Amino acid sequence: MENVNYQNLMFGFLIDDEAQEIFAKIDYQLKDGVHFQNSGNQTRYFGYIKRNMESLKSYYHQFFGVLLSEGGEAPDNYFYLDFYGNDRGNISSKHRNILKSEYVIIGFIIYKIVYIDLDVLLDSVQKLKEKIRIDYDDYKRGIYYLIAKSKNVGPGNVNDAILDSVIQSALQEFKKIGWITLEGDEFSLLPAFDRLIKIYEEYILDIDNTLNELK
Incomplete structure (x- = not known):
């Protein structure tokens, strides 16, 4: 009986009625850095994680050395995978999503806007791009520097068109x-945009x- 209870704790998420259809999708996306919340086409996935939080948390801890975490407060809570301190766990580096400094x-x-x-x-x-170009002109020099460093080119090779492209790419990554x-x-x-605030709170x-x- 004790062994059965342990198995339910470890693998209860696999006997969920929706597991066969959606677990693999959730698993891949969590490992790719996706955050799940009760919104739009994520609602079903969010519900699955919420129902199976304990067994999923145990699964990711035992097999991958990472933490299935919950951020925010209901109804704006969300789920994501996090690391234990500096230990990067057993998830392949191909799935470790690190935001470029210019995206941050x-x-x-x-956030400020x-x-x-x-x-x-x-x-x-489009209005966001215009606002950053015009209202945040004081910061463009620093942003240009970050973009140039990322692309391994001189800052003089970066212009507003490239800035617009970086803003677009940042939004696509978000x-x-x-x-x-x-x-x-x-x-x-x-x-889950709140996650940016939590990571870079200071x-x-x-x-x-x-x-x-950045000036």
């Missing part, structure tokens, strides 16, 4: 990991100085 800075600026400057109605990609929705010219922040709390250092 774009995320900081989006929406949560500090309270431009909560901003939902156009969509990929479940931080935003992005359809054509429209985007919106999802609850920089976010001092966001003006963080961005000023």
Whole structure:
């Protein structure tokens, strides 16, 4: 009986009615850095993880050395895989999603626009690009430097067109990991965008100085 209870704790997620259809998709996406929340086409996956949180948490800990974590507070909570300190676990490096530094800075600026400057109605990609180019002109030199370093070119080779391309790529990456929705010219922040704040909290709390250092 004790062994049966242990198996239920370890593998209960496999006997869930939806396991055969959706577990593999969830597993691959979690390992690719995707965050799941109760929103849009993630709702079903979110429900599965929520129902099986304990057994899934045990599975990822025992077999991959990573932590299935829950961020945020209901109804804006979300699930994602995290590491134990500096231990990167047993997930292949091909699945370890590391945001480029210029994407992180774009995320900081989006955070400032929406949560500090309270431009909560901003939902156009084109308007976001224009706002960063014009209203955040003071920071462009630093952003150009980060882009140039990433592309291994001189800062003089970076211009507004390339900046627009980086903003677009950042948004696509944020969509990929479940931080935003992005359809054509429209985007919106999802609850898991909060993960950016949690990872880089010390920089976010001092966001003006963080961005000023890019000048």
